[in-house]
Amino acid sequence: MDQVVVGAAVVRRGAVLAARRTSPPESAGRWELPGGKVEAGETPVAAVVRELAEELGCTVAVTGWVEGRVPIRPGLVLTVALARLVDGEPEPVEHDEVRWLTAAEVHDVDWLEPDRPFLPALVALLAKPQARGVFDDRDTAEEVVALLRTEGYAAWSEREAFAGEDDDEDHSWAVVTDAPDVRLELLTEEHEGWFDVLVATEPALGTGPAPLDLPRAPRR
Ligand SMILES: Nc1nc2c([nH]c(=O)n2[C@H]2C[C@H](O)[C@@H](COP(=O)(O)OP(=O)(O)OP(=O)(O)O)O2)c(=O)[nH]1
Numbered sequence: 001m002d003q004v005v006v007g008a009a010v011v012r013r014g015a016v017l018a019a020r021r022t023s024p025p026e027s028a029g030r031w032e033l034p035g036g037k038v039e040a041g042e043t044p045v046a047a048v049v050r051e052l053a054e055e056l057g058c059t060v061a062v063t064g065w066v067e068g069r070v071p072i073r074p075g076l077v078l079t080v081a082l083a084r085l086v087d088g089e090p091e092p093v094e095h096d097e098v099r100w101l102t103a104a105e106v107h108d109v110d111w112l113e114p115d116r117p118f119l120p121a122l123v124a125l126l127a128k129p130q131a132r133g134v135f136d137d138r139d140t141a142e143e144v145v146a147l148l149r150t151e152g153y154a155a156w157s158e159r160e161a162f163a164g165e166d167d168d169e170d171h172s173w174a175v176v177t178d179a180p181d182v183r184l185e186l187l188t189e190e191h192e193g194w195f196d197v198l199v200a201t202e203p204a205l206g207t208g209p210a211p212l213d214l215p216r217a218p219r220r
Helices: 044-056 113-127 138-150 181-190
Strands: 003-012 015-020 035-037 059-073 076-087 097-102 130-135 155-159 173-177 194-198
Touching: 003 044, 003 059, 003 113, 015 113, 035 044, 044 059, 044 076, 059 113, 076 113, 076 155, 130 138, 130 181, 138 155, 138 173, 138 181, 173 181, 181 194
Parallel strands: 003 076
Antiparallel strands: 003 015, 003 035, 015 097, 059 076, 130 173, 130 194, 155 173
16 A cells, blocks of 8 residues: 655645755755655544644644645655644744745745645635634634534634744734634624635736646656
């Protein structure tokens, strides 16, 4: 049976986290979704959480999976989890750089070949409007998450951060959920948060590099 590699598509504020490899030499400088091999006796979800803690020192929650599995080399296949950052800010340990890429930026980096078939689904996901309840403190965000879960919805609180912001304690917390927007909006107002719907911004016409001509199937 093939050994499974899990890559995590951590999504926040309409952007996905990408990491630049430093080894082996032929992969150094190329970009991947942080993750690694699922160990014997480990679930893929546990592997995602463990690898992200090891590689980036942050805690993520897996919220779903992107369809499909792609061969990396004989005996090794890549699967891609969707995840939210629930604690800590990603700081590379093995990688030499991390970047948050919006839908318009996903094709700006040189991805490892096996990742490329997953990119259209990621771009589509990032381009979708995302309703969020934003709160000043973590406890309130977690209270709203707990309420949504008792109502049978999936919900996560994630650490907010803005480009260029230092990793200090002074930031807000966002709640994302599969509950209807009106339910999140009402709960957010009741808990004195701020409701908004994040819409991915389109790149200005005629600017930026042309998208790469991606292969339809992974190259061997
Ligand atoms: N983590 C990760 N690995 C990927 C991706 N795409 C891709 O082709 N790979 C390949 C690179 C590696 O050959 C393999 C993952 O191995 P790894 O070296 O990152 O994981 P690991 O720490 O469990 O491996 P190891 O130390 O046991 O060799 O999968 C991706 O998006 N994320």
